[in-house]
Amino acid sequence: MAVHKRVGTRQRSLLSQARFNEVFIFMIRYSLARFYGISAFVAWYGAVLFLTQPAQASTKVTAQQFVDLQQGQPHFPGFRRAHAKGVCVSGEFVSNGSLTHYSDAEVFSAGVHPFIGRFSIAGNNPHADELSAPVRSFALSFVTGSERWNIAMNTPPVMAVSNPHDFYQQLVAIKQGGDAIKTFFAKHPESADFLAWKASYTPTESLALETYHSINAFYLHDARSNKQAVRWQMLPLGEASKNPFTDSAALQKELAARIAHGNVRFTWQFTLAAPADDENNPAIQWPSNRAQVNAGEINITQWQPQLEGACHALNFDPLILPTGLSATADPILRARSAAYAESYRRRAKEQLIGALGGKESE
Numbered sequence: 001m002a003v004h005k006r007v008g009t010r011q012r013s014l015l016s017q018a019r020f021n022e023v024f025i026f027m028i029r030y031s032l033a034r035f036y037g038i039s040a041f042v043a044w045y046g047a048v049l050f051l052t053q054p055a056q057a058s059t060k061v062t063a064q065q066f067v068d069l070q071q072g073q074p075h076f077p078g079f080r081r082a083h084a085k086g087v088c089v090s091g092e093f094v095s096n097g098s099l100t101h102y103s104d105a106e107v108f109s110a111g112v113h114p115f116i117g118r119f120s121i122a123g124n125n126p127h128a129d130e131l132s133a134p135v136r137s138f139a140l141s142f143v144t145g146s147e148r149w150n151i152a153m154n155t156p157p158v159m160a161v162s163n164p165h166d167f168y169q170q171l172v173a174i175k176q177g178g179d180a181i182k183t184f185f186a187k188h189p190e191s192a193d194f195l196a197w198k199a200s201y202t203p204t205e206s207l208a209l210e211t212y213h214s215i216n217a218f219y220l221h222d223a224r225s226n227k228q229a230v231r232w233q234m235l236p237l238g239e240a241s242k243n244p245f246t247d248s249a250a251l252q253k254e255l256a257a258r259i260a261h262g263n264v265r266f267t268w269q270f271t272l273a274a275p276a277d278d279e280n281n282p283a284i285q286w287p288s289n290r291a292q293v294n295a296g297e298i299n300i301t302q303w304q305p306q307l308e309g310a311c312h313a314l315n316f317d318p319l320i321l322p323t324g325l326s327a328t329a330d331p332i333l334r335a336r337s338a339a340y341a342e343s344y345r346r347r348a349k350e351q352l353i354g355a356l357g358g359k360e361s362e
């Protein structure tokens, strides 16, 4: 009995060990199945959420993501990650004083205000063909006393979208090619003003014959801190003529020839927003009957290749503003400022490494 009992105890203990193992294995299997099941569900649900989320739901695009996308692969070390091909210029703004009623900015006081500037074409390639570039740009930097005002303008009067996340998706669609951009615009009815401009616009053969727009709005402040939302345009005053150059640097060469003849001038015109206009939305064109103020004339007097000129070391961050101007709440302005800083940081580092004899130089 005692033996039997001992055997029985052993059997029971073996049985319970087997039972324990079964339960243990079952639990492991169950846990794994559950884990994979839950993971699969989470992945599926996440994908569904990601794919079905409205594009404007998230605006969290970092400056690093923008610059990674814009610079492309491989990138061009030492150059701007966007608007990489350009030419340095300098000149003066002859202000007629008509904006002093709206703003204390020294640049608007009647008289001559020198600036350093840069004409460029959009894109990451510093060797790109200029005549085929769909977007041309003009940037200016004024220094008055201890203050600086940096301005960067493009040829379109509005953006296609109104927030950084959607602009990022637009850039992704452009990179994807094919029908991706058509699909993108179909999902973004706010692109209507941009598309109407695009349909009516033919690029000229001269950087001096384009109209350049601030696109984003800013506030002008008077001495009593009254503020007026504005956008501005630089309207070409040069005479149209055929560009004799056809190579990839045709726009820069034509510009140099015009500057030699003192023929690169623009009217600086401001559009005053009415209360109905949304100054925080860069995708919507303001009605054409808004009040306009002609602030004076921009004259370009000199140019230098970009790697030798003073503009190369400048970051035309649109949030560098003097007394008398301030930023609107337009989220694109913040995204621009952060992305320009990131682009600047990368190219400055590469230039430094190059100057020290490293590999990352031009």
Ligand code: HEM
Binding pocket: 066, 067, 070, 079, 080, 081, 082, 083, 086, 118, 119, 120, 137, 138, 139, 152, 153, 154, 159, 164, 167, 213, 214, 215, 216, 314, 315, 316, 332, 335, 336, 339, 340, 341, 343, 344, 347
């Ligand atoms: C979220 C929107 C935008 C992003 C992320 C972006 C990004 C950039 C970056 C990374 C650069 C190179 C900066 C540097 O290394 O100095 C650049 C240059 C430039 N951007 Fe934008 N940009 C945006 C919107 C705009 C808009 C709306 C305009 C026109 C109003 C504009 C006009 C320019 C111009 C003219 C330059 C060249 C400035 C120069 O000559 O140095 N950008 N942009």
